[in-house]
Amino acid sequence: MKILITGGAGFIGSHVVRLFVTKYPEYQIFNLDKLTYAGNLENLKDIEDQPNYTFIKGDIVDEAFMNEIFQENQFDAVIHLAAESHVDRSITDPMAFVKTNVIGTCNLLNAARETWKGNYSKHLFYHVSTDEVYGTLGETGMFTEETKYDPHSPYSASKASSDHFVRAYYDTYGILVKVSNCSNNYGPNHFPEKLIPLAINNIQNMKPVPVYGKGENVRDWLFVKDHATAIDAVFHKGKVGETYNIGGVNEWKNIDLIRLLCDTMDEKLGREKGTSQKLITFVTDRAGHDLRYAIDSSKIMNELGWKPSVTFEEGLAKTVDWYLENPEWLKHVTSGAYQHYYEEQYNR
Numbered sequence: 001m002k003i004l005i006t007g008g009a010g011f012i013g014s015h016v017v018r019l020f021v022t023k024y025p026e027y028q029i030f031n032l033d034k035l036t037y038a039g040n041l042e043n044l045k046d047i048e049d050q051p052n053y054t055f056i057k058g059d060i061v062d063e064a065f066m067n068e069i070f071q072e073n074q075f076d077a078v079i080h081l082a083a084e085s086h087v088d089r090s091i092t093d094p095m096a097f098v099k100t101n102v103i104g105t106c107n108l109l110n111a112a113r114e115t116w117k118g119n120y121s122k123h124l125f126y127h128v129s130t131d132e133v134y135g136t137l138g139e140t141g142m143f144t145e146e147t148k149y150d151p152h153s154p155y156s157a158s159k160a161s162s163d164h165f166v167r168a169y170y171d172t173y174g175i176l177v178k179v180s181n182c183s184n185n186y187g188p189n190h191f192p193e194k195l196i197p198l199a200i201n202n203i204q205n206m207k208p209v210p211v212y213g214k215g216e217n218v219r220d221w222l223f224v225k226d227h228a229t230a231i232d233a234v235f236h237k238g239k240v241g242e243t244y245n246i247g248g249v250n251e252w253k254n255i256d257l258i259r260l261l262c263d264t265m266d267e268k269l270g271r272e273k274g275t276s277q278k279l280i281t282f283v284t285d286r287a288g289h290d291l292r293y294a295i296d297s298s299k300i301m302n303e304l305g306w307k308p309s310v311t312f313e314e315g316l317a318k319t320v321d322w323y324l325e326n327p328e329w330l331k332h333v334t335s336g337a338y339q340h341y342y343e344e345q346y347n348r
């Protein structure tokens with residue numbers, strides 16, 4: 001089977017690519033990625049020479065190129081992760097999110113529609129999305145697959161739009177689709193603009209750790225490798241046309257999470273307890289900041305037998321260890337050196 005994974009050089013995509021390349025040597029995995037600031041081929045160094053792995057540099061917004069790639073490779077299935085993914089960036093530059101997340105997704109759907117015509121039943125388009133499409137919760141309740149979409153940020157609005165297009169192509173043209181909506185991920189290879197890796201980096205360097213507003217916002221955190229196994233489960237066992245919510249059953253207020261992270265880092269770095277907490281700095285709140293996300297994952301757990309493999313404490317400790325053991329990765333990301341890896345490795 002030939003599978004196109006988009007966004008495979010990013011945080012979650014790289015874990016999905018590694019899982020599929022190593023677990024399914026019989027599959028041919030094509031990783032298509034534009035290598036934006038968030039795309040880092042150093043994430044995949046360990047598997048880049050595998051015979052069942054191919055990297056394609058490309059922009060999903062480039063309609064002609066997407067058609068060409070589909071025609072040339074005749075993929076059997078797509079797992080679509082490429083996206084602009086950071087809420088704060090979507091507030092300063094919403095159009096980048098419209099282009100990649102909405103137009104890019106539609107370009108892929110159109111290329112699939114054209115290339116797979118007459119043979120839809122043998123192909124699958126799996127779209128990876130976020131729980132942020134559901135909007136925000138109050139103090140209680142959880143998002144289920146039936147929760148109405150109510151996105152608030154340009155990021156979540158663009159992802160909601162792409163989810164709707166994917167389902168519209170199923171209803172209108174009969175392309176077989178699956179969608180999953182996942183909560184906040186954390187783990188190795190996370191770009192240090194998102195809360196957890198940004199805090200790890202700042203704590204390590206004794207820099208202020210910015211907490212938006214009062215730190216009262218709640219997120220449900222899932223270890224990234226557990227998201228990858230959930231994607232594997234949905235891809236292979238999920239029902240066509242359906243949506244699966246994926247979460248960690250693991251809600252944390254931002255301020256409590258940051259305090260735990262500070263204490264974990266103090267211990268790992270041999271610092272006196274309380275040292276890192278002094279770095280916590282409350283800053284102006286994010287515009288339109290969703291208060292709380294919480295995912296009801298009972299459908300994927302009961303129907304597909306998936307469950308997270310690590311507790312949050314274990315996952316967070318693994319994550320901190322990974323960052324401390326991979327200073328080169330962080331150094332390359334913060335200096336921009338990672339952006340030359342493609343030229344150095346592939347374009348010599």
Ligand code: NAD
Pocket residue numbers: 006007008009010011012013032033034035036037038039040058059060061080081082083084085086100104128129130131159181182183184185186191
């Ligand atoms: P990321 O920002 O780390 O990676 C995105 C990848 O997509 C990068 O490699 C980037 O180069 C690539 N990309 C961006 N624009 C592209 C374009 N126009 N053409 C081709 N490639 C392009 O994101 P992530 O955190 O790994 O998220 C991956 C997917 O999972 C996204 O669709 C996101 O919405 C979804 N998701 C993320 C989370 C999370 O917590 N990070 C949670 C749920 C769902």
Ligand code: TYD
Pocket residue numbers: 086087088184193194195196198210211212217218219254286
């Ligand atoms: P983030 O990692 O950007 O993910 P998302 O916005 O997709 O949930 O942010 C997680 C939470 O942390 C969110 O409530 C915003 C907050 N936050 C901070 O308090 N400080 C920061 O520096 C960042 C990046 C986020």
